[in-house]
Amino acid sequence: MQKTDIIIGGGFFGMYLAEFLSKAGHKVILFEKGNDFMQEASLVNQARIHQGYHYPRSALTALRSRVSYPRFIAEFQDCVYDTFEKYYLIGKILSKVTAKQYQQFCHRIGAECNPASDKIVRLTNPHFVEAAFETIEAAFDAIKLKDIMKQRLADAKIESHLNAMVVKVGPDGKGLRVHVKGPDGAINDLYADQVFNTTYADLNQLIVASGLQSIPLKYELTELCLVEPPDLLKNCGITVMCGPFFSVMPFPSTGYHSFTHVRYTPHRTWTEAQHTTTLASFREDGGAISVPSAWEAIRRDATRYLPILTDCAYQRSLWTVKTVLPRSERDDSRPILFKPNYGLPHFHCIMGGKIDNIYDVIDALQLQKGIV
Numbered sequence: 001m002q003k004t005d006i007i008i009g010g011g012f013f014g015m016y017l018a019e020f021l022s023k024a025g026h027k028v029i030l031f032e033k034g035n036d037f038m039q040e041a042s043l044v045n046q047a048r049i050h051q052g053y054h055y056p057r058s059a060l061t062a063l064r065s066r067v068s069y070p071r072f073i074a075e076f077q078d079c080v081y082d083t084f085e086k087y088y089l090i091g092k093i094l095s096k097v098t099a100k101q102y103q104q105f106c107h108r109i110g111a112e113c114n115p116a117s118d119k120i121v122r123l124t125n126p127h128f129v130e131a132a133f134e135t136i137e138a139a140f141d142a143i144k145l146k147d148i149m150k151q152r153l154a155d156a157k158i159e160s161h162l163n164a165m166v167v168k169v170g171p172d173g174k175g176l177r178v179h180v181k182g183p184d185g186a187i188n189d190l191y192a193d194q195v196f197n198t199t200y201a202d203l204n205q206l207i208v209a210s211g212l213q214s215i216p217l218k219y220e221l222t223e224l225c226l227v228e229p230p231d232l233l234k235n236c237g238i239t240v241m242c243g244p245f246f247s248v249m250p251f252p253s254t255g256y257h258s259f260t261h262v263r264y265t266p267h268r269t270w271t272e273a274q275h276t277t278t279l280a281s282f283r284e285d286g287g288a289i290s291v292p293s294a295w296e297a298i299r300r301d302a303t304r305y306l307p308i309l310t311d312c313a314y315q316r317s318l319w320t321v322k323t324v325l326p327r328s329e330r331d332d333s334r335p336i337l338f339k340p341n342y343g344l345p346h347f348h349c350i351m352g353g354k355i356d357n358i359y360d361v362i363d364a365l366q367l368q369k370g371i372v
């Protein structure tokens with residue numbers, strides 16, 4: 001008999017999963033609490049399609065990225081932006097890797113990494129930057145990605161609901177009962193054979209509301225500054241590794257560059273014990289975020305490494321809640337969270353730490369008996 005799957009959360013992971021399960025022959029219903037798909041982490045992120053360069057402290061994450069990168073590029077080529085120059089700089093003070101170690105690491109994972117041209121080296125401050133490398137990496141346009149996924153859901157004739165918030169999940173015979181609050185505030189409940197919780201920053205909210213034990217996670221209120229870079233850097237992405245540094249790179253869905261800083265981008269952090277804290281907790285009545293922007297601190301610090309960055313023209317900030325596994329705090333790895341049958345049979349909790357982790361999720365689902 002055909003299985004009915006309910007997917008909670010219309011970010012990239014929920015949408016991709018919906019299509020995957022539908023193609024596997026399941027009846028799928030997708031619920032998203034927002035008024036459009038992919039408006040949270042799947043939109044507000046650095047848009048980097050990881051090739052491994054970012055993970056010198058986690059060889060496994062670096063190697064997995066190298067496997068997923070060509071898959072993602074091939075599958076989503078219409079939203080891939082790869083015509084910019086991509087530089088990784090090594091910080092001189094406080095860096096967790098030296099230039100030599102970084103080059104060796106790139107060599108070990110088979111990622112191209114060549115000394116940057118004088119054009120870039122001349123822009124760096126040698127007191128703060130040990131070396132600059134040119135690499136191969138791409139970015140994705142999150143709005144084009146959303147449009148692709150919407151079309152794919154339409155082609156697969158998947159039932160999906162916006163402004164529909166799942167408030168809790170409970171047992172019901174051999175399956176589960178899902179309580180959904182619609183746009184009119186009314187609660188409807190539906191039966192599902194399986195439920196997938198792909199709500200990222202809200203995973204624990206739903207878990208606890210369903211009477212289950214929260215999953216250890218760390219949350220960060222995150223500010224993504226959007227800037228117009230100086231002309232010389234318009235076609236460049238620059239990431240300083242590996243420590244309390246920064247990254248400025250194309251953010252294709254707006255035409256600006258995103259500017260993030262390891263020290264200043266996270267404004268507040270909390271754990272699963274405060275699972276009810278959400279982005280809304282930091283919004284004023286009018287919707288604006290009540291926390292002041294860290295842009296000036298970011299610009300001041302980054303200018304020490306690349307003085308030209310003082311000419312960035314700040315546009316606006318996007319805010320979201322970043323969610324990471326406690327383990328990632330130590331080694332900066334990005335494994336997936338995959339908790340099949342979490343607290344209830346057929347209730348599966350899933351989270352990816354980067355967009356291409358979707359392939360690890362699909363592999364994990366296929367290995368788990370009885371889901372697909």
Ligand SMILES: Cc1cc2nc3c(=O)[nH]c(=O)nc-3n(C[C@H](O)[C@H](O)[C@H](O)COP(=O)(O)OP(=O)(O)OC[C@H]3O[C@@H](n4cnc5c(N)ncnc54)[C@H](O)[C@@H]3O)c2cc1C
Nearest residue numbers: 009011012013033040041042045046047048166200354355
């Ligand atoms: C600041 C930042 C930078 C990042 N940079 C990168 C990067 O450069 N490269 C990369 O690959 N990855 C990056 N990531 C990670 C990547 O963005 C995430 O791994 C990915 O977007 C997670 O997708 P998702 O679908 O799980 O989550 P989301 O896109 O957040 O989707 C979850 C959805 O669930 C919905 N929802 C929540 N609760 C309910 C409910 N009860 N009922 C119905 N709907 C609900 C939400 O409204 C939301 O739409 C970054 C993340 C952040 C936050």
